Amino acid sequence: MGGLLEVEGLTRRFGAVTALDGLSFAVPAGEVVGFLGPNGAGKTTTMRAVFGLAELDGGTVRWNGAPIGARERRRFGYMPEERGLYPGMAVRDHLEYLARLHGASREDAARGTRAWLERLGIAARAEDRVDSLSHGNQQRVQLAAALVHDPDLLVLDEPLAGLDPAGIEAVSAVLLDEARRGRCVLFSSHQLDLVEDLCERVVIIDHGRLVASGRVDDLATAGERRLVVRVEGDRQAAWVRGLPGVTLSEVEAGAARLVLDPAVDSDTVLRAAMAAGRVTEFALERRRLSEVFREALG
Amino acid sequence: MRPAVVVAAAVVVLATARLWRRHRAGSARVRTRRLRSARPSSQTRLVAAREIRERVRARAFHVVTAIVLAAVAAAIVIPALTRGTSRPERVGVVGSLSGAQRRAMTLAASSTGARLELAPEASLEAAVAALRRGRIDLALRGGREVLVDRAPAATDASTPARFVHALAADLGLEEAVAAAHLTPDQAARIAGARPLPIRGLAGAPPPATGSRGPSLVGVVIVFVMLSQYETWTLIGVMEEKSSRVAKVLLATVRPAQLLGGKVLGIGVVALAQASAILAFAFVLAEAVGSDLLRGTAPTMLAAALLWLVVGYAFYCWVYAAAGSLAERQDQIQTLALPLSLPMVFGYVMALTGAASGHASVLLEVLAYLPPTAPFAMPVLVALKAVSWWGFVGAVACSVVATVWVARLAATVYRRAVLRTGRRVRLGEVLGTRRGR
Numbered sequence: 001m002g003g004l005l006e007v008e009g010l011t012r013r014f015g016a017v018t019a020l021d022g023l024s025f026a027v028p029a030g031e032v033v034g035f036l037g038p039n040g041a042g043k044t045t046t047m048r049a050v051f052g053l054a055e056l057d058g059g060t061v062r063w064n065g066a067p068i069g070a071r072e073r074r075r076f077g078y079m080p081e082e083r084g085l086y087p088g089m090a091v092r093d094h095l096e097y098l099a100r101l102h103g104a105s106r107e108d109a110a111r112g113t114r115a116w117l118e119r120l121g122i123a124a125r126a127e128d129r130v131d132s133l134s135h136g137n138q139q140r141v142q143l144a145a146a147l148v149h150d151p152d153l154l155v156l157d158e159p160l161a162g163l164d165p166a167g168i169e170a171v172s173a174v175l176l177d178e179a180r181r182g183r184c185v186l187f188s189s190h191q192l193d194l195v196e197d198l199c200e201r202v203v204i205i206d207h208g209r210l211v212a213s214g215r216v217d218d219l220a221t222a223g224e225r226r227l228v229v230r231v232e233g234d235r236q237a238a239w240v241r242g243l244p245g246v247t248l249s250e251v252e253a254g255a256a257r258l259v260l261d262p263a264v265d266s267d268t269v270l271r272a273a274m275a276a277g278r279v280t281e282f283a284l285e286r287r288r289l290s291e292v293f294r295e296a297l298g
Numbered sequence: 299m300r301p302a303v304v305v306a307a308a309v310v311v312l313a314t315a316r317l318w319r320r321h322r323a324g325s326a327r328v329r330t331r332r333l334r335s336a337r338p339s340s341q342t343r344l345v346a347a348r349e350i351r352e353r354v355r356a357r358a359f360h361v362v363t364a365i366v367l368a369a370v371a372a373a374i375v376i377p378a379l380t381r382g383t384s385r386p387e388r389v390g391v392v393g394s395l396s397g398a399q400r401r402a403m404t405l406a407a408s409s410t411g412a413r414l415e416l417a418p419e420a421s422l423e424a425a426v427a428a429l430r431r432g433r434i435d436l437a438l439r440g441g442r443e444v445l446v447d448r449a450p451a452a453t454d455a456s457t458p459a460r461f462v463h464a465l466a467a468d469l470g471l472e473e474a475v476a477a478a479h480l481t482p483d484q485a486a487r488i489a490g491a492r493p494l495p496i497r498g499l500a501g502a503p504p505p506a507t508g509s510r511g512p513s514l515v516g517v518v519i520v521f522v523m524l525s526q527y528e529t530w531t532l533i534g535v536m537e538e539k540s541s542r543v544a545k546v547l548l549a550t551v552r553p554a555q556l557l558g559g560k561v562l563g564i565g566v567v568a569l570a571q572a573s574a575i576l577a578f579a580f581v582l583a584e585a586v587g588s589d590l591l592r593g594t595a596p597t598m599l600a601a602a603l604l605w606l607v608v609g610y611a612f613y614c615w616v617y618a619a620a621g622s623l624a625e626r627q628d629q630i631q632t633l634a635l636p637l638s639l640p641m642v643f644g645y646v647m648a649l650t651g652a653a654s655g656h657a658s659v660l661l662e663v664l665a666y667l668p669p670t671a672p673f674a675m676p677v678l679v680a681l682k683a684v685s686w687w688g689f690v691g692a693v694a695c696s697v698v699a700t701v702w703v704a705r706l707a708a709t710v711y712r713r714a715v716l717r718t719g720r721r722v723r724l725g726e727v728l729g730t731r732r733g734r
Contacts (some may be wrong), residue, residue: 051549052549055374078549080542082718083543084543085546086537086542093351186478
């Protein structure tokens with residue numbers, strides 16, 4: 001159960017285009033890791049490299065410190081960006097088939113299929129052909145296909161794309177549960193607010209290079225400190241002027257956004273605000289993940 | 299020809315076993331280096347089992363099987379039913395016949411299912427004239443000679459041909475008996491009796507002539523079934539690519555396993571379907587007493603079944619590789635046309651040879667070329683125009699070519715099946731480096 005996925009120095013070129021440029025990061029067990037980047041950043045190529053589906057010019061992918069082979073891959077679950085299922089196959093047959101290809105016994109495959117169909121709310125469609133299902137339900141079948149053999153590592157390329165709110169909630173719950181069970185979970189998404197809610201850790205890449213990575217909390221609070229302060233009766237934040245090491249970024253509806261120099265103590269700012277009037281808001285401002293993302297990409 | 303078929307089948311089995319052992323050994327080396335406890339063979343089996351299950355469940359499979367069975371049943375039952383209403387064998391008799399000779403004629407007729415109608419002829423010339431006009435089917439000159447317009451081939455299994463041969467044999471025996479005395483030497487003469495010579499007025503047909511009906515049927519069956527199975531392979535690979543399920547499968551199964559499982563599964567369905575149809579034909583023919591499967595027909599159809607397998611083994615790799623280059627139906631049609639040309643050419647030439655009853659030099663050459671051998675060689679077997687070693691040599695050529703084609707196809711498949719979004723050119727994949 002669990003393990004550590006390490007990507008080290010991945011390089012891949014397509015002619016003049018560099019898809020991966022010495023990319024390195026790790027995905028520890030028990031965490032949901034968001035894999036972020038603009039279109040064409042190299043996310044899908046990296047995920048495919050984990051499964052040996054992309055040829056590499058350099059670098060290695062390791063699982064628990066060792067190169068990944070067919071035996072290891074049978075313990076991985078993969079949901080590609082372009083969904084892939086046999087359209088004419090019955091849902092139950094399809095999932096059992098995939099489970100068995102991953103090495104599950106006939107009984108385990110049947111048991112896993114039953115459990116995931118129940119969990120994802122599509123048990124009633126078990127005997128239906130895949131192509132008779134709605135887009136959302138096909139998405140759930142695809143997720144079940146990645147999970148049915150109880151993998152140690154889950155790699156999901158845009159698993160939330162095209163889902164309705166109920167679907168997003170269901171898939172998010174599954175990812176969190178799997179991480180709590182000690183699995184490694186790596187997933188890509190462009191829905192940064194969802195990623196922020198779901199992930200403990202993110203990896204941000206651009207042009208095949210790592211541009212930021214770490215715990216979401218650390219990234220949100222890293223860099224220059226920002227404060228939001230509201231003083232009753234001072235809608236222009238005149239009290240800020242003259243405070244050494246404090247820059248007024250903007251005033252919005254009476255709330256002053258301040259940027260603090262590293263040497264400035266926030267208590268000094270609080271005292272100055274209290275001296276100016278009744279303080280109705282005083283908070284350390286967290287950067288949204290979308291801001292972190294934009295800053296990382298420059 | 300039967301021993302040749304047995305030897306050929308043994309060679310194919312041995313070659314397949316050898317290839318399988320090499321594949322297993324190769325897999326074992328890879329396992330040692332990269333996979334350790336992975337079991338590629340079980341994954342190939344799973345892929346093949348899914349292929350078999352889905353193919354057999356498909357409505358198209360049931361419809362095609364029913365149509366072929368109905369056609370085979372019609373080809374066997376209708377001639378058998380109409381045989382009883384066929385006209386009698388009209389025998390012109392020159393001179394008189396003894397009672398023993400009349401009994402011999404009746405015996406020959408009953409043993410071959412022919413009905414007999416005797417017509418006295420005033421002279422040999424009158425009998426020849428009647429033969430040429432078609433008023434009679436054969437003439438008996440006393441008990442000494444049987445005259446026919448065209449002498450039937452020894453392999454001709456039709457009722458008139460078998461009646462002529464039986465009549466000649468029985469009358470020859472009768473003459474020997476009449477000429478014999480009760481001494482040991484005379485008894486030996488009886489035992490060594492030979493059929494009367496059969497002299498054809500128009501000369502003997504080419505010596506290689508065999509039964510045409512079964513060879514035509516065999517070639518048509520090989521072509522129809524081979525086309526069907528190879529189309530399954532082509533479309534099956536294309537659909538796995540276009541539906542992107544190949545990406546999911548290849549995340550855990552090696553390309554060679556996925557490709558091997560697919561062609562193995564379709565091959566098993568093909569062999570089972572063809573065997574069932576042949577078994578059905580044999581049982582039905584036996585039940586209704588059909589002539590269709592007499593003479594060289596069983597050997598020819600067994601050869602056709604063997605070449606169906608050999609032909610499938612050769613073409614399945616070609617079609618699978620082509621399927622991996624496409625991801626839309628219109629691209630499939632563009633790819634299928636050039637692939638089908640050698641098959642159509644071999645089929646047409648084989649049909650022509652079977653219909654003429656003569657093995658041309660071109661047909662003999664085509665019988666040794668792997669793309670056309672599945673159609674040409676069964677016809678040579680039916681025409682008795684190939685030796686057993688020639689047959690085995692053709693099988694060996696096809697096996698060697700199949701191994702080479704399979705390797706090339708596996709390379710093309712591995713490099714093309716994950717390239718999506720547009721049709722992949724063959725030159726692109728053959729010019730790129732090796733992948734997983």
